Amino acid sequence: MTTDVKPSNEKLNKLGLDKLEYKGRPSTLCAGCGHDSITSQIIGVCWELSINPQHLIKMSGIGCSSKSPAYFMNRAHGFNTLHGRMPSVTTGAMLANRELKAIGVSGDGDTGSIGLGQYKHLLRRNVPMVYIIENNGVYGLTKGQFSATADLGQKLKYAGTNELTPIDLCLEAVASDCGFVARSFAGDAKQVRELLKAALSYNGTAVLDIISPCVTFNNHEESTKSYPYGKAHEERLHDINFIESKDEIQVDYDPGTTRMVQMHDGPIIQLRKLGEDYDPTSRAAAMKLLEEAHSKQEFITGLLYIDQTRQTLPELHNLPRTALANLPAEKLRPSKEALDKIMAEMLA
Amino acid sequence: MTTDVKPSNEKLNKLGLDKLEYKGRPSTLCAGCGHDSITSQIIGVCWELSINPQHLIKMSGIGCSSKSPAYFMNRAHGFNTLHGRMPSVTTGAMLANRELKAIGVSGDGDTGSIGLGQYKHLLRRNVPMVYIIENNGVYGLTKGQFSATADLGQKLKYAGTNELTPIDLCLEAVASDCGFVARSFAGDAKQVRELLKAALSYNGTAVLDIISPCVTFNNHEESTKSYPYGKAHEERLHDINFIESKDEIQVDYDPGTTRMVQMHDGPIIQLRKLGEDYDPTSRAAAMKLLEEAHSKQEFITGLLYIDQTRQTLPELHNLPRTALANLPAEKLRPSKEALDKIMAEMLA
Amino acid sequence: MSITIERPAEQSNRPDQTPIVNDFTINVATVNGSGSQTANATIIRALFKMGIPVTGKNIFPSNISGLPTWYTIRVNKNGYTARRDSTEILVAFNNQTADADLESLKAGAVCIHPQDLVLKDKANRPDITFYTLPVKQMVKEANVDVKLRDYIANMVYVGALMELLSLDPGQVKGALQAHFKGKAKPVEINYGVVQKAAEYVRNNLPKQDPFKVEPMNATSGKFMIDGNSAGGMGAVFGGVSFVAWYPITPSTSLVDAINDYLPELRHDEETGKATYAVVQAEDELAAAGMVFGAGWAGARSMTATSGPGISLMTEFTGLAYFAEIPGVIWDIMRMGPSTGLPTRVSQGDVLKTYFLGHGDTKNIILLPGNMKECFEFGWRAFDVAERLQTPVFVLSDLDLGMNLWMTEPFDYPAEPMDRGKVLDAPQLKELQGKWARYEDVDGDGITYRTLPGNDHPAAAYFTRGTGHNTQASYSERPDDWENNLARLSKKHDTARNLVPAPVVDEKPGATVGIISYGSADPAVVEARDYLREDGIETSYLRIKALPLNETVREFIGKYDHVYVVELNYDAQMRSLLQLHTPEYATRLIATNKCDGLPLTAQFIMDKVKQGEGAA
């Protein structure tokens, strides 16, 4: 069994685990797929933050993206559920055992098409989890049809021209009162990493919509979901840094150029201004930003919105710290006396 | 058969039909139910606008609200589909026959809970129809559980306290690029009427989210979905008037106090300023308004957003004016020569 | 103010009849939403407390108020509880249906109606005894709030019945006291009206009919309850820790019952916390997902739904079957296909649920037949689901679930909870981490699982609905696939003798077999007695679960004719029996009906007699 061991060397984290122990099975995705680069950030960040793999669940739907949980953290329980239905399964699991941490990985088809209803209702419930959308604008696993996040007017050899306006899964999240909404780009490893860390510290549903190019079906330059486009057009809202909580934190910063957001269990997110100042704690500002990005076709990344006031679903349900799944029989089955009492009342 | 007849007397509309001919079967809803008052506005408006009932389809899901189509316009085909699935059925019907007009009636449970995904995807496709949500914050037909539009903290004797934030179906519509989004109150007959007229003239999906009190399960004063609350708190964005298109329209108005919106087939919507000026053609303004109303718990009604630039789904599909359903066999089955040609190519 | 009453004209002078005691059916026709439930519950409770066997069935419309509803109260000294086609006493309180209701009465029946309800055919029915009540006036006199007038009007028929049938006034009052939980004021108002009405009848409407009740001692040690309350209570005693559901008639009241019992019975005094979570999902698809998510993570997890919900749970059922995740799904069956008749009963989901899921699936189904079994399967379903690591369906129906039935007290679970084959961290340590999620170690097809959060480094496995090998790794190998399906079939065979065994009542000299299940049971029980009287002795097997086992085969083997009694159009259980025992396929005789109403003994009797050439 794993206990908290002081790292004996640099290759071990606080749990005494080597980074290798955060690996999964070899990926069966296409070489160069954006999803694989996100996978490696997940591995790195979880190792760095010493997340206990045995207390983590890896959840997904169906799709190339949804295969990813098999490729990280073999020591965590994983569940590759049904297409579009990861949200409901995770809701059940996290209520059954609120001691767990959950990382969900989904695709734009999985979340934006078949799963849109479950996505929105999960957010409304504020189920504690990191919800990663590996967004490539296509259905990779079924070979390249447009998904609901594909851009209006986009052309693909196989799929033709997309004639519908895209769904913005970040705007959807904000509209559904999600309290942690971020957008990033698989090609921006540093930002993905810092956002992942922040998301893992968030108490509630943290949405990361990561543009993750499909090198096989949607990676030509004109596609806004491609590497070349992302590299050329990504506009970072801010430079983000995640500062782990130490016993005592002393961070010097200039409030004129930097915002600090303290997460509920200690760590701090440092947002260094890049362009205009942006207040990620305003829901209205987030909607405005996304609406403007939508109409101007801008690719803005960063922490779009954060609100730490909402209760999570297990909190709303007044659940004990001990997992429901681990309650002993005595706590689950009322006594014979209790039944006798009811029977007596019934007979009265 | 009905032909365009000049009304011989005041009780006949342009089609020569008496208002009685726009009636449906007797309602089996509770006496006083908000849904019935909306039904009577539908009857009145369709008669007034001389909508041909034989060219109309009445669509719904399942719920008290979804029963309404049986209570108006017996001369129109109606379809009481499945819970939450009216959008997809209507999409199919309107592509099969784009000459039809469609009125859909749904409930907050039907649209906001089980049907949220289909609702959002219908809006994205811009299927031409009037989409009425008879919003009472509860599931009427299953006897009073909270729906997803119930207010945070609301209490009901049977259902307890609602602990989740409400879904705003108008914000959802705006986020999904719907081009006609309005909110009203079943107790405000005039506004419902004028909005209905405008919606029936809109070329695309027109959403009317109408607060429609459930007198049996959710009509106490503290409920924001009740008659007393609505009457006391409704804030009209503007005074709305629908002006039918005549051969020549001459409307005098003061641009300082009134906005005019011309609908694509002629009629004009006149919006007379009541409080601050509000521009319903700005998507950003609509989101801001709804976000503010949400945080301040305001009950704002009126035409929230209008955009007449989007193509409808039948237009996108380059459909002929003649309904697909009415195409003759010659247009449907390619010739024997066409098959012979393919076979010859195959054999080559 | 005194009541001025015109003496009703229709009182005929009938010859004295032998009294018919404790054996008749009352049919109360009202409009729904008018609060007749209180009145009907009062009558039932009074009868029951007089020691007389009674059942109540509500035939109600799928809307909220204003449409016809019929409440039938069967009084039967032999304890028969099935529906009967005929009514002896009609309480015609609904204008809309009164003429048709009257028409359906047979000669000798009674019709009680308000003065202002005009019966078209009254004059043509000298064979009926009419009692006309000045309801409006009495309500006026009661002088209550407008909102309560309908309720009060219904008390008038309670009073009339009390007088006409000789109901014990003390029990009637007691029933009202129980209903109003002892609150004096409403009891006073209501019982006042009851008394006035009784008095009115006594003074003005001489008894002309033979129906009456007499106290018995046949209900002591019993109580009355509906199956959804019993099932909900059972689930709570089964240690349910997670419920996700979406409202749908007629299953909603099962979750309501759970919600009623949980806070009281399952509040953790130590921590002040809940030991459960009940989530109203956004639809049945999500409810199913949550149930299996929670079941996967180790909760005792369940939902309750009806036909449309079952349809929507098809894909998740297949996943849970194949990934082997426990979860309990109550299907309170209503009439399908499609939305069908939401407030009418059927047993139409049996075949569908057994095969629910695409590809090769076969599910476990429990079939409660009475209140004790509703309670028992409420807890046992979790044991079966966790033992077999698979979805378990409990198929009750609207008749069992929403109507009022007599029952003996429920037994506390005799066995400790069975949490199934779950390996915890110490056990894994002992195994040195050597285990495989889908390896059939014990030869029963059931493999070992671990729960997320298990601290052992080798505890984790990957759950998926795709092909996998014993190590739970993704596999497309033909042999892995075949072996896995073969093991799942073995598990299904294990289930045959793990689920509740059928109840068999074999009679010496029986020439005919009857098989049935669920809410069809009371009609079968009654029909068998009549058939015996008519010279046809029958043996009876009642199925309590699927899959079927050898007991069923042996039973069928003994009779040339086996009547399979059920409430659906396609004789669904008959089909399953034919597939189970192809060698006897032709001796299984479909004895089914499907009109939205519970089965009657008469129907069964007719079918069997016809089949036996005795009709």
Next chain:
Amino acid sequence: MSITIERPAEQSNRPDQTPIVNDFTINVATVNGSGSQTANATIIRALFKMGIPVTGKNIFPSNISGLPTWYTIRVNKNGYTARRDSTEILVAFNNQTADADLESLKAGAVCIHPQDLVLKDKANRPDITFYTLPVKQMVKEANVDVKLRDYIANMVYVGALMELLSLDPGQVKGALQAHFKGKAKPVEINYGVVQKAAEYVRNNLPKQDPFKVEPMNATSGKFMIDGNSAGGMGAVFGGVSFVAWYPITPSTSLVDAINDYLPELRHDEETGKATYAVVQAEDELAAAGMVFGAGWAGARSMTATSGPGISLMTEFTGLAYFAEIPGVIWDIMRMGPSTGLPTRVSQGDVLKTYFLGHGDTKNIILLPGNMKECFEFGWRAFDVAERLQTPVFVLSDLDLGMNLWMTEPFDYPAEPMDRGKVLDAPQLKELQGKWARYEDVDGDGITYRTLPGNDHPAAAYFTRGTGHNTQASYSERPDDWENNLARLSKKHDTARNLVPAPVVDEKPGATVGIISYGSADPAVVEARDYLREDGIETSYLRIKALPLNETVREFIGKYDHVYVVELNYDAQMRSLLQLHTPEYATRLIATNKCDGLPLTAQFIMDKVKQGEGAA
């Protein structure tokens, strides 16, 4: 640059063998995404154009690139097209699987592999003929763009096979020309490599094995196609006007085919408009809703999906069945339950689809067994659906749908389109507006409908999934419900003789019957020949549709043993047959397998022989 080659060491000197001509199976093992499809198609087309019967089956993984895939090419002079278990010629081009692939070879087989692929067991297999190819060098020499290297590498085995098997070089080149649609440059590059490889083999690897091809005349007047293309083409010739779908393997290519044919064949030149709409829905639930919405409004409406989609369409199927709305659902069956094996074949949805929907439902199913029927049912399904006003399922499968089959040209529909019983405005006028949506005027259970938009004031009716009477009004009356279900059953009986009849091949002296359907057919056809050679004459009935009719009963009645051959675990068609003919339930012998691969004749032969005591 010239090639320097080390002479392979493993060339053994085998005694001369009698040549085996036009009767062997090639198995090409590669990695998916490596473009081996072009190479395999080239070989197949060359063989086919040489007049030799051939089939191609792709056993591929459920991912996009990098995993093992096997393409088997069966060459058979008798025209047998079923899968075989053994391979005569292995093209071992995949490192990951080469050792296992080699292991599965029987003595006498051939293994062709690249020089840098190390075979662990090579030395231990003197019974195999190895040909080692300097693939890397050849690719290097070809000097093509990096992206094309994998494609080019595959041309090396094409060249080797051309030389070793005596494929006609002209046909190989012709196949490349056809593939590249006459573009000279790629043909030149590819054929260049083919020639080099052939030359290398000719010069360095003397022929040691007996396998070769010789031109025949067995394919003239035929062509090769996959079932999804044939079905899609059929739908277009059936006048499909509405398609809603959601991508899912292996059904996607059916909609792709429709999308390919529509713009060309169904563009309206008069109006410049489309005569159809194809919508990619957000999921299968929505796809089903759109299909039935369009069917209700009068379109020829369809979708294509596979198991998981079928599960999600359960509720809508029940609605359409009960509200009586036409719509066509293609299910290209893959392996379930659950996500199962998305790229492997099964016939596992037969029973489920027949009963799809809660409550009492029975659906219409068409079961194509070859390319001509895929085309035919493509159009006929609409006629059946509109005639019967109900969902019609076409159950094809991955083997039929995605693999390459020989076929004779398709016949143009002999009958005009059947739009069913639709009343238009003039007809209603003639009837003076007197009609009832659900009245059985003709006694066949099929009633008349009107389409929305019909201008007659009496045209409208209200469609619902709830109980209704003949006027389509809401009804909870028991008799309305029962009558309606009875009429629906009558309609189902009408369907029995309206759907395509089974194909029966009765042999004089046959002692054994075989029943099968769909893609199981080729294996049965082949097995019957072998059984005959072994003294067991069989008669054969192939089911082309459900519900079953009397022809099936009569056939079963003639044989003591009837083997029901199918590709699923639970013997699903056997079950349906048992329910159809309970009197013969025990003579129906389950002859089923379920490992994700198409059936082999060997399997059937073994089962029948075993059953007949001849094994």
